[in-house]
Amino acid sequence: KKKEILENAKTFIHSQKDACLSTASWAKLWLCLLGCMEWEGHNCVPPEMWLLPNWFPFHPGRLWCHCRMVYLPMGYLYGHKFVYPKAETDPIIQQLRTELYTTPYSQIPWNRTRHIISPLDNYSPIPFVMRTLQNILAIYEKYFVSTFLRNKGLQFSIDYMDAEDLQTNYINIGPVNKVLNMLSTYHTSQYSLTNSKVVNHMMRIDDYLWVAEDGMKMQGYNGSxxxxxxxxxxxxxxxxxxxxxxxxxxxxxxxxxxxxxxxxxxxxxxxxxxxxxxxxxxxxxxxxxxxxxxxxxxxxxxxxxxxxxxxxxxxxxxxxxxxxxxxxxxxxxxxxxxxxxxxxxxxxxxxxxxxxxxxxxxxxxxxxxxxxxxxxxxxxxxxxxxxxxxxxxxxxxxxxxxxxxxxxxxxxxxxxxxxxxxxxxxxxxxxxxxxxxxxxxxxxxxxxxxxxxxxxxxxxxxxx
CATH class of the missing domain: 1.50.10.20 (Glycosyltransferase)
Structure with a gap:
């Protein structure tokens, strides 16, 4: 039965003209983190944005808290180009690279897929202004990134995440940044599952889990x-x-x-x-x-x-x-x-x-x-x-x-x-x-x- 479900999912993905290449940016992020997509296929999320002066009109501190607390760890993980450390040797990842795409993985022009989005996922189309800025940022990422500023932005990001973790007792504002914060902490601890911060994060995963009649789910909040x-x-x-x-x-x-x-x-x-x-x-x-x-x-x-x-x-x-x-x-x-x-x-x-x-x-x-x-x-x-x-x-x-x-x-x-x-x-x-x-x-x-x-x-x- 499980095999049938997975086969149906694969058929749907392939029928949608490489749905994984045209999925939304948040899904692309997870494919990149897993090692099932190259980071060139994801639009730039520069962590050094946090270094802008607070008076700057588009400082990320002015964003709605749910938005900024999600893009905070996204920027950290993007800035490090984090990939599951065993992606190149894990047989499941290698198999996914083969099954998720109709084009051979090594032949996909990743940079050209950044703006591809399926109509099924395109609830809020990226405005022209943002698409233009993303293209500029792609050039910035390839040629002009300052290692000094990138490292300062990464350090600011992890310090900010530490503050959010402590202020929320490692629950975090919502499940999306909860998991991304935990992954960022795992990365900065050099992949230690015994690190106290990582342990504190893992102990709070259950706050979001909910067993329903149709299986385990992750809630949109830790309750109401x-x-x-x-x-x-x-x-x-x-x-x-x-x-x-x-x-x-x-x-x-x-x-x-x-x-x-x-x-x-x-x-x-x-x-x-x-x-x-x-x-x-x-x-x-x-x-x-x-x-x-x-x-x-x-x-x-x-x-x-x-x-x-x-x-x-x-x-x-x-x-x-x-x-x-x-x-x-x-x-x-x-x-x-x-x-x-x-x-x-x-x-x-x-x-x-x-x-x-x-x-x-x-x-x-x-x-x-x-x-x-x-x-x-x-x-x-x-x-x-x-x-x-x-x-x-x-x-x-x-x-x-x-x-x-x-x-x-x-x-x-x-x-x-x-x-x-x-x-x-x-x-x-x-x-x-x-x-x-x-x-x-x-x-x-x-x-x-x-x-x-x-x-x-x-x-x-x-x-x-």
Whole structure:
């Protein structure tokens, strides 16, 4: 059966006019790493880009965090032209070189395949500007690379990856850079499987694995537990059932208390906490993290605007409505969440607000719309900068509004101003038919839910 599946896959690849030569750039990267494609067939990812001054308009530190954290290890591996060390002697690699292509491997003009892309994969065609720059970079790579600058760029890249590994407890922001960071660490350790950093990486692989009814898969994140828990407890609160299920409410409180990023004694004793200083945040191009809530777990280490807003609301509804929580706090049977910690969450939300009045995901919008003309990925669109979204804006606004209702004396004017700016943003992005376009779930249904609630909580009349 397995042989039949593989034969069908081979038939499909060959029927698509050498599909492996026309696959997307991220897949080509893995073929190069395995030794099943020559690096001349991959467009240049120069690690020395990180050496540009921070004021440079297209500095990679201005990219959306998911984008820059993927291209960071890509640049490192490209800069070293890393190839599986045993590729030339491994019979499986040699067999793949024969089976994946209809042209003999040694006769493929790799440089001419850089821009070949199958229509099946070409979701976001490479813009003309980027194709031109890639051709220029190919000449740069062949004739003009400075060994000094290349080595400095490689060192910066591995140092930056080390910081990301420590800030996220080796989970990393997502599964793509997780695996690439791990491979880069393996390379820089001189292929040692006992190196402590490599071991730490391997121990975190399971965070992304998921056994489904149709087999093992790798998730797009290390879970969504904090996001799901925040919504669930708010739903239970709206149903007025918090004290009907005191064990549940208490466990959720404890979970949210432990999940607030860099806010517990345990997290503040970790290596990740040292990166929260302004100097270290600037080096790692990180927004403030302390006080935020994550999508998944505190160990993941990346706060997100809407997750912080919903996490804050989950804590506030428990404080406000659950007698079991107030009793537990009174008799000290559960850990407290101080006012200072709630204020840290508010600080995260206030600093997340963009110039346009909305909220993006992990950070402020740092780049410009024209960055998309330099998108090197064929399979992802609108990935170059972080955009303001209706969902992130609503969650942030409602978190601020609920906090202000309970603590009217803290940064009142700033919160009021933020809510009004957010309200204007929400009204401005509403579509002519009255809907909002949701980007992170069920599109219009999801977007409208967030849009309506966000406006109401920001003071928009219900008859508007």
């Amino acid at each position: 537990s904090c996001w799901d828990t925040s919504f669930a407890i708010q739903a239970i609160a709206e149903a007025q059932l918090l004290d009907d299920f005191p064990d549940l409410s208490t466990k959720v409180w404890s979970y949210l208390e432990k999940s607030q990023i860099l806010s517990t004694p345990t997290s503040q004793a970790s290596l990740a906490f040292k990166f929260e200083s302004e100097e270290n945040r600037n080096k790692s191009y990180r927004h403030v993290s302390k006080g935020g809530w994550p999508f998944s777990s505190s160990a993941h280490g990346w706060p997100i605007s809407d997750c912080t807003g919903e996490g804050l609301k989950g804590v506030l509804v428990l404080m406000q409505q659950a007698k079991c929580i107030r009793g537990g706090l009174s008799n000290q049977s559960i850990a407290s969440i101080s006012d200072a910690r709630l204020q840290d969450a508010v600080n995260v939300l206030l600093t997340y607000q963009n110039v346009d009045g909305g909220w993006a995901t992990y950070e402020n919008t740092r780049g410009f719309g024209w960055f998309e003309q330099l998108n090197p990925s064929e399979v992802f669109g609108d990935i170059m900068i972080d955009y303001s979204y209706v969902e992130c804006s609503m969650a942030s606004m409602t978190g601020l509004a609920m906090f202000h209702d309970m603590f009217p004396g803290h940064r009142s004017k700033e919160i009021h101003t933020a809510l009004q700016r957010g309200r204007s943003f929400m009204k401005r992005i509403q579509r002519p038919d009255g809907s909002w376009y949701g980007s992170w779930a069920c599109c219009f249904c999801y977007g409208c839910w967030f849009g309506v609630e966000g406006l109401i909580m920001a003071g928009e009349p219900k008859k508007s």
